[in-house]
Amino acid sequence: MEATKRKKALGLFLLVVVVSAATNLTTNYFAGKHQKDGFDRELQYPTAYAKFSDVKSGLETDFTLAAELTVHSVVHVKTQSKAKMAFSQDPFFEFFFGRPQYNQEPPVVEGSGSGVIISNDGYIVTNNHVIEGSSKIEVTLNDKRTFEAKVIGADPNTDLALLKIDAENLPIIPFGNSDSLKVGEWVLAVGNPFNLNSTVTAGIVSAKARNINIINSKMRIESFIQTDAAVNPGNSGGALVNTRGELVGINTAIASQTGSFAGYAFAIPVSIVKKVVSDLRQYGVVQRAVLGVEIADITAQLAKEKDLKTLEGAYVANVNAGSAAEKAGIKEGDVIVNVNGVAVKSVSELQEQIGRYRPGDKISITVIRKNNELKFNNVELKNSQGSASIVSSDKVDVQQLLGATFKELNNKLKKDLDLDYGVQITSLTKGKLMQQGVKVGYIILKINNQTIRSVDDIQSAVTAALNSEDKVLFIAGVYPNGRITYYAINLEE
Incomplete structure (x- = not known):
């Protein structure tokens, strides 16, 4: 009886083996045929994937060095301003009854944000909206020392401000290169959210050259770095750094319906920061170069209406009379695709590139006109007054x-x-x-x-x-x- 059971079990096992082998042979046959004649034959993988052929999965990423290099150079910015007391401004009411008298002191409104030390002698960059309207600005360093700060200058068009404290031998964060940032690259956000000193969060670059229309100015420059590193109230003005501990942006805004972090944050690229800070320090006012064109992003509808063969670049809707663009030969209907050797794919990228220069600087601009590429050299940029001269506050x-x-x-x-x-x-x-x-x-x-x-x-x-x-x-x-x-x-x- 036992011998019979063993024979049945052995027979069942052999049957399973035979079926499995047959299935495997059949699958391989059809798979090989499909590889020759089917969908896989048409797939072409980017050559860049070859770089990762020998890379081990789960490669460890260490942020400790970047955090240690930068955390001591990010400060806590505290502001004070007095709330305005609301009262009647009706002139007839005041004529008959007099102006209302208030004996109580208006409450002091406190605000906070972050800032980044950019020089050993106490220059600090932050957001304009952090310090705007404040009567007192106090800066607390990572070592708990406190200083009163002076506003050197502010630029509402980029939402940047430059502060100065009376201190020496301060640790700084070196400027990096925001142009070389790649989507998917690791970055750290360093700041003081919710009044918590020296907070570091990590994320990746989600996108570049974002225009989210948060700056209320006709001459605004918005070309934000988008990241998913956690940024909350109090982080404004703080540092966005790469894994080498270099400053690549100033954290400015979050996309949220609640006021707290909800997945995405936005930072001003350091390419803009360097220019604005340099101008404020040297001239007391930002030197804004103007090309003199009205531009628009190219949508599928616009491309169809204007018979454009590209969806990348900035479409020139109008050229201002007497402008640098008119003098250079740029015309309405052109598509600007390159500035000084740097490709531009959108309005925000063009604004960022022009925003790096001062009136009087000469640049090259490449356009697409009637599907032909034209390059204009020695385009001399002007200021908004139509002059190529630098404007100094004095x-x-x-x-x-x-x-x-x-x-x-x-x-x-x-x-x-x-x-x-x-x-x-x-x-x-x-x-x-x-x-x-x-x-x-x-x-x-x-x-x-x-x-x-x-x-x-x-x-x-x-x-x-x-x-x-x-x-x-x-x-x-x-x-x-x-x-x-x-x-x-x-x-x-």
Whole structure:
């Protein structure tokens, strides 16, 4: 009986072996046939995959060195400003009942962000939105030392600001090359989210040259690095570094419906940061080069309408009269595809490339015109005023232009009006302010949304306006009697 069972089991086993062998032979036959005649025959893998033929799976990535190199150079930026008390501005109400009196002190609003030390003697780069409107800025280093910071300059068009603290021998993060970043490359975000000092998170570069329309300016430059490294409130102004510990971006924004990290963050590439910081330090105002074209990204619909054979580049919708582009020979309908040997595939990439240069710089531009490639050499860029000269803040005579003299507020007036800053008009002559009805004693608080603490701030705001397209000053201020008044000054008239 036992012998019979063993024979049946052995027979079943042999049957399974035979069937498996037959199945394997049949599968190999048809697989080989399909490889010769089917889908696999048409697949062509990129030659770059050959680089990974000998790479072991699960290659270990170590971020400890990059973190150690950078964490001591990222600072905590704390700001203070006073909340504005809301009260009636109805002139009839005030005529009959008087201006409401408030005895209580307005609450102090505190904000925080991050900054990156870029020089041993205390220059720090951060976001403009971190320090905008603040009356006091305090910087805390990673070793817990605290300094009061001074604003050297700010650029709302790129959302960058340059601070200075009185310190020496500070650790810095060297500038890297954001152009060489590749999608999929590891990066670290270093900052102070939720007031937590020295926080490091890791992620990859998800995309480059992103335009997300968060900067409210006609001359904005948005060409963000997108990453999935966790960035939260307080990270703004912090460092985005590569695995070598080099600065490749300044963390600026997150894509979120809740205000906290939800998967994607955006950083200003260091190629833009270097230019803006250098200009603010050297000239006190950013030198913005202008090509003088109206441009658009190329969509499938636009390509069909204009009979374009490419979807990459920046389409020239209009060329401004007297501009650098017109002088060079660029025409409406051209597609700009290259600047100084660097390919541009979108409007944001073109803006980033032009934003690296100053008025007077000469560059080469390649365009596609009627499916033919044309190259224009020695294209001399201009400023927004149509000149190729560098504009320095000390070249603008603000007193003569506006027809006024100014002084900073004394402590008594600050206390009486409950102000932290402002510049008062002490005298007026025939000029733009008098033409708009401004009176002596008026206290300027903001110009074009830039906080005015000193006469130098007025100088900077006017110079920036002269270099903008609109050339208009939107002034917010208050008279000594408490009446808040706004003026618009056209600098071109």
